[in-house]
Amino acid sequence: MKRILVGIKRVVDYNVRIRVKPDGSGVAIDGVKMSINPFDEIALEEALRIRERGGADEVLAASVGPADCQQQLRTALAMGADRALHVQADGVLEPLVVARALLKLVEREQPLLVILGKQAIDDDNGQTGQLLAALWNRPQATYASKLELADGSARVTREVDAGLETLEVDLPAVVTTDLRLNEPRYVKLPDIMKAKKKPLDTLGLEALGVSPRQQLRLVRFEPPPQRQKGIRVKDAAELVAALKKKGLL
Amino acid sequence: MSARILVVAEHDGTRLNPSTAKCVSCAGTLAGAEIVVAVCAADAAAVAAQAAQLAGVSRVLTVENPANRHALAAVLAPQVVALAAPFSHVLGPSTTFGKDLMARVAGLLDAPQVSDIMAIESAQRFRRPIYAGNAILTVELAGGGKVVGTVRAASFEAAATGGSAPIEKVALHLELPTHTRFVSVSAAKTDRPDLQTARRVISGGRALGSADGFKILYSLADKIGAAVGASRAAVDAGYAPNEMQVGQTGKIIAPELYVAVGISGAIQHLTGIKDARTIVAINKDGEAPIFEVADFGLVGDLFQIIPEIEKLVG
Ligand SMILES: Cc1cc2nc3c(=O)[nH]c(=O)nc-3n(C[C@H](O)[C@H](O)[C@H](O)COP(=O)(O)OP(=O)(O)OC[C@H]3O[C@@H](n4cnc5c(N)ncnc54)[C@H](O)[C@@H]3O)c2cc1C
Numbered sequence: 001m002k003r004i005l006v007g008i009k010r011v012v013d014y015n016v017r018i019r020v021k022p023d024g025s026g027v028a029i030d031g032v033k034m035s036i037n038p039f040d041e042i043a044l045e046e047a048l049r050i051r052e053r054g055g056a057d058e059v060l061a062a063s064v065g066p067a068d069c070q071q072q073l074r075t076a077l078a079m080g081a082d083r084a085l086h087v088q089a090d091g092v093l094e095p096l097v098v099a100r101a102l103l104k105l106v107e108r109e110q111p112l113l114v115i116l117g118k119q120a121i122d123d124d125n126g127q128t129g130q131l132l133a134a135l136w137n138r139p140q141a142t143y144a145s146k147l148e149l150a151d152g153s154a155r156v157t158r159e160v161d162a163g164l165e166t167l168e169v170d171l172p173a174v175v176t177t178d179l180r181l182n183e184p185r186y187v188k189l190p191d192i193m194k195a196k197k198k199p200l201d202t203l204g205l206e207a208l209g210v211s212p213r214q215q216l217r218l219v220r221f222e223p224p225p226q227r228q229k230g231i232r233v234k235d236a237a238e239l240v241a242a243l244k245k246k247g248l249l
Numbered sequence: 250m251s252a253r254i255l256v257v258a259e260h261d262g263t264r265l266n267p268s269t270a271k272c273v274s275c276a277g278t279l280a281g282a283e284i285v286v287a288v289c290a291a292d293a294a295a296v297a298a299q300a301a302q303l304a305g306v307s308r309v310l311t312v313e314n315p316a317n318r319h320a321l322a323a324v325l326a327p328q329v330v331a332l333a334a335p336f337s338h339v340l341g342p343s344t345t346f347g348k349d350l351m352a353r354v355a356g357l358l359d360a361p362q363v364s365d366i367m368a369i370e371s372a373q374r375f376r377r378p379i380y381a382g383n384a385i386l387t388v389e390l391a392g393g394g395k396v397v398g399t400v401r402a403a404s405f406e407a408a409a410t411g412g413s414a415p416i417e418k419v420a421l422h423l424e425l426p427t428h429t430r431f432v433s434v435s436a437a438k439t440d441r442p443d444l445q446t447a448r449r450v451i452s453g454g455r456a457l458g459s460a461d462g463f464k465i466l467y468s469l470a471d472k473i474g475a476a477v478g479a480s481r482a483a484v485d486a487g488y489a490p491n492e493m494q495v496g497q498t499g500k501i502i503a504p505e506l507y508v509a510v511g512i513s514g515a516i517q518h519l520t521g522i523k524d525a526r527t528i529v530a531i532n533k534d535g536e537a538p539i540f541e542v543a544d545f546g547l548v549g550d551l552f553q554i555i556p557e558i559e560k561l562v563g
Binding site: 012014017018020027094095096099118119121122123124125126127128129130131132133134135137138139140141142143145155158159160161162163164165166167168169170173178179180214215216217218219220221222223224227228229230231232233234235236237239240242243246248249 | 321322323326344345346348349350351352353354355356357359360361362363364365374378379380381382383384385386387388389390391392394426428429430431432433434435436437445449473481484485490491492497498500505506516517523527528529540541542543544545546547548549554557558561562
């Protein structure tokens with residue numbers, strides 16, 4: 001069975017403007033819209049396209065986190081994942097813990113490919129894919145904007161600072177997605193109904209043998225410094241004069 | 250015990266990337282820290298010589314191996330890990346090179362990583378942006394072990410030059426993986442300044458309408474010696490290549506002058522320009538959020554304004 005494992009993280013929707021709690025203890029997320037991390041949606045879409053082309057037989061969506069994650073896993077099933085696995089874990093989950101949990105799933109499920117988002121838009125850590133690849137001792141191809149599977153290997157085009165880089169990696173491997181890899185499909189209502197019948201299994205983090213160790217204490221959350229409000233200029237001439245005066249032109 | 254910091258150099262085989270000088274200056278904010286730069290390369294001499302000049306660096310370690318010709322995280326990580334043993338901190342830049350590599354290093358070391366360090370408060374305490382820069386989080390190392398970090402270059406000035414640290418060759422006998430192979434890189438050739446270090450940047454958004462539309466920005470940029478950037482919408486639409494994207498998922502920059510042309514100012518874009526000294530917004534919609542962060546705002550049609558500016562500065 002050629003299987004692709006996709007990571008799904010539940011995050012505050014990218015359209016929500018978050019607020020830091022006045023006491024600095026966190027970010028106020030009660031009642032705000034939650035979604036699949038946009039990069040994970042792209043990861044799932046890519047896996048579905050590979051399956052639809054015949055490059056894989058099964059797409060497995062996995063999420064590590066509290067019970068609410070099941071909502072996002074249901075959405076993943078509605079998008080087209082065949083099965084979902086929920087690793088139940090509460091509290092602060094550091095990327096290394098998530099990577100260890102994913103490694104356990106990888107060992108059980110033996111995927112050909114793991115596709116994760118390059119970062120989650122809440123913590124912006126950008127670590128999990130590389131951590132998993134390191135722990136698994138397998139190749140990583142991060143920031144993918146193009147992914148081509150061949151027999152036993154994959155060719156991945158990566159968005160790097162210099163431009164586009166292409167790597168060839170042996171399979172199995174971990175790929176992390178960048179924004180331009182694809183445009184995720186919309187979920188249709190009948191698919192949501194169908195998704196209710198698809199298997200979603202829950203496992204405990206500690207039952208998997210992973211300890212929820214926290215190595216970085218979250219000391220304080222603060223709003224970012226605000227920029228001073230500027231001025232409006234009436235035309236190009238006034239703008240150029242103002243910039244020249246500041247020595248910027 | 251005072252901190253011992255290993256900085257992993259980014260380079261292209263001949264030139265040290267400016268992000269490394271920023272990592273060194275970040276490391277230097279920790280009083281009394283010993284700063285050592287690691288250069289893993291096929292031929293390290295030229296890059297090591299540049300690293301040795303950075304103020305505050307006490308030693309440069311070089312690891313030469315033909316396998317290092319292209320920077321592959323899977324190949325570099327075991328070498329960095331081998332060098333890391335005596336160090337308390339292992340830092341790299343928050344560039345695509347550093348983000349790709351350092352987390353793999355953290356995985357091999359089983360150490361926590363602090364991503365996008367914007368300030369070091371103590372050997373255990375760091376500040377970093379989360380939620381696209383809409384919150385700043387202070388984290389503290391709970392145990393006494395090693396920590397890996399990536400440094401948000403826009404938060405630091407480059408370290409000065411003028412030093413002359415000793416360069417030491419290190420021979421590592423490691424079996425490096427061959428499961429990851431470099432195929433090619435395509436980088437557009439440009440004579441314009443590098444986006445990440447340019448003092449002036451002009452960026453265009455969806456409003457430019459086409460790759461052709463961007464030409465008015467290139468023309469102005471060349472007049473004033475600016476780099477050109479783009480919003481995600483402009484890159485997605487194919488008006489500009491991906492390496493020009495500025496923002497949460499593109500480049501985080503801190504130029505002296507940033508001119509946003511036909512860019513609405515989505516939070517994901519703003520997070521990339523928060524540290525710009527002066528922001529100019531040119532947009533036909535006076536209500537666009539970009540004006541909330543602009544030092545100078547000009548409401549109007551960019552296709553009329555940009556050529557006018559070009560004439561005025563010419
Ligand atoms: C996970 C995620 C990550 C993202 N990362 C990034 C990122 O790194 N960088 C980034 O930029 N975006 C990013 N985005 C996208 C971001 O949310 C916005 O969609 C994007 O920045 C919009 O680009 P824009 O301002 O060019 O386009 P628009 O929002 O469409 O704005 C175009 C602007 O041009 C103005 N305009 C139109 N015609 C003219 C004219 N003739 N003269 C003057 N003004 C004119 C309009 O008034 C409007 O304000 C990300 C989104 C997500 C979900």
